[in-house]
Amino acid sequence: MAESAQLTLEQPRTTLPSITDADVPEGPRRGVRGYTPRQLFDLFGSMLGAVALATLLFGWFLPLDGPIGWFVVAFVSFLVLYALMVRTDADRQEVADRVVTVLIGSAGVILIGALVFIVVYTLTRGSEAMFHWNFLTQTMQYAGPLDPLSVGGIMHAIVGTLIQISIALVITVPLGIGTAVYLNEVGGRFARFVRTVSDAMTALPSIVAGLFVYAALIQAVTKERSGLAAAIAITVMMMPIVVRSADVVLRLVPQNLREASYALGSSRWSTVWHVVLPTARSGLVTAVILGTARGIGETSPVLLTSGITAALNTNPLSGPMISLPLQVFDFVRSPEPTMVARGFGAAAVLLALVLTLFLIARALGGKAPGELSDRQRRRALEASKRDLDRFTIRANRAAPLDEFEPPASLEKVTA
């Protein structure tokens, strides 16, 4: 073996052009990102000029006032000044490039700033109520709108949210993932129909899902609003989302893994159970968690179905059962400042819940199907080592002792 390898190396049949370091001309690498000091000077100089100009125009030269008008004037004059400064030593192409970069950057700053501000604003105003421990441990049963924040809380709404989302998950997860498995592993004409219908249902406005449950269940059958009705409304809304995202995740499972499993003679079921689902596990968990976050946060389906109560109700089958988003909505309908503060507190709790779910989903779902964590890889390595040992022992038992030779790959694995 070793000799023939040597021979082929010495007598190559084709000559490949080889590039050595000496052939490549030296030159500075052209950067498309990053800034030179001159560019930074242009940027900050025109910013300063624009602020000065806007301040001068406002109040001194022109009869204008108001912070937003000031901002608009400052921004426009900043763009003009910046374009002029760049123009002093660059052509028009580059001026356009710089101005557009500034515009793109401002869009990003405005958007991300606004979104972060919305979250921070809610959390800050909510902290007033959240600083009272009773806010999380009491209900509003014995607290009126005029009571201070040290009385009453939203425990009933938290419990209601948890019960409703649990019922919704018990229905959605098996059915949603089962449907996604059906779409990908069984297929056929009916599967295409199922896919089209569930895609169409993602367009169903959530208030219409609530209206459906209100008319079909509450008006026609139970005659009262209940936690179960709210859970069903959430299910109708969540189901298409979970089916669609689980479908996308299962489609990402490499086809050759399935083929390898079938080639080993396994049935469809064992392929799905031992190959497809474990490979897609993290993606499926992410799909379910993101669906849960949507389901928890949506107000409109529960607005029509769950009913409003100030007391704790743990029975989903009878009586109204309020949930967090609806509780927020109910609190801020009152003009009392303490009730509004409670509304912000409940919104902050809801926001914290949703953000936690999102971060868990992000931590679990950052990986593509088949990509393993360190621990999983180590476990897989140990399993294959055990298998190898087993095979070696079996081979030893069959072969006479003096012919035994440990397989070469064993050392590689142990190393």
Place this chain on the structure above:
Amino acid sequence: MTLVLDEAGLALAAPDKARAINVLPGLTDRIFRTVAYAAGGITVAIMVAVGLFLSLRASTALRVAGFSFLTQRAWAPEHQIFGVGAVLFGTVTIALIALAISLPLSLGTALLLSEVVGGRLRGVLVTLVDLMAAVPSIVFGLWGVYFLQAEIIPVSQWIATSFSWIPVFAVTNADGSSATDASAFTSSAFIAGIVVGLMVVPTQTSIMREAFTRAPIGEREGAYALGATRWGMIRTVVLPFGTGGIIGGTMLGLGRALGETIAVYMIISPIFDINWQVLKTGSNSVSALIALRYGEASDFGLSALMAAGLVLFVLTLIVNFTASSIVARSRSGAESDG
């Protein structure tokens, strides 16, 4: 393959035939197939039931109202006078204002994330934008009512006085004189549109960003090699390749804006008339109408609300299907050989 020769020496067709693959699924497989089929069947049954139920109940009201359901502005089912003319107008107005706010922001941010920033910062910002897509709409509604409303009214006043020659921006009192009082500017379609716009921006941004990062690297480097600036490269490579993503993302955002309930319901003061002056108090939307009127509705009133819901559903369905077909087509066509 063995050839069988006859006496004349001619080759006959080979006698081997393709072996019939006769797969008889085992018991577990048959159970698995049945269960999977049942899961798909139940899901579809639920969804079709929702659709059928809505259509059936809505048809009662639609039969009474006839075609005027789409144009009638008043909502009084008890007097048999009802229609979605005004609320549909309000829904579309709010959605279009939302689009006018969200399109430049999401386009700019998507370009920023795909072309300008890099490394760790990009990862952080992408996560942040995705996270914002999960923020509940009631939080946006609270922010709109308790913060934005007070801050935006001076801007509304400024637009109304400076651009009153554009009919949409003018704000007039009942007698036709222009209104300047702050109370004429509260609870308008403009404020609701801004809040809904911010709500849909994250969805739009992530779809556009995905489309932009798919622009082929070969063409990008080609543009740079020909001496293009970054903007030149974006204009000639990224934007043409990402057109489908821009249109599709925008329309998916539009679909969500049309169906948004709670934030709109909290901000607007409902009216049943077509209000062209977007900065002026008063607007309406189909979902806000349902939230407002379901409680007091009779059986027939409920059927009328279902008809309104059905119209909204059909509208978002058309928007969503157009969007997803545009996104899908752009994906398959945008790959290059590079």
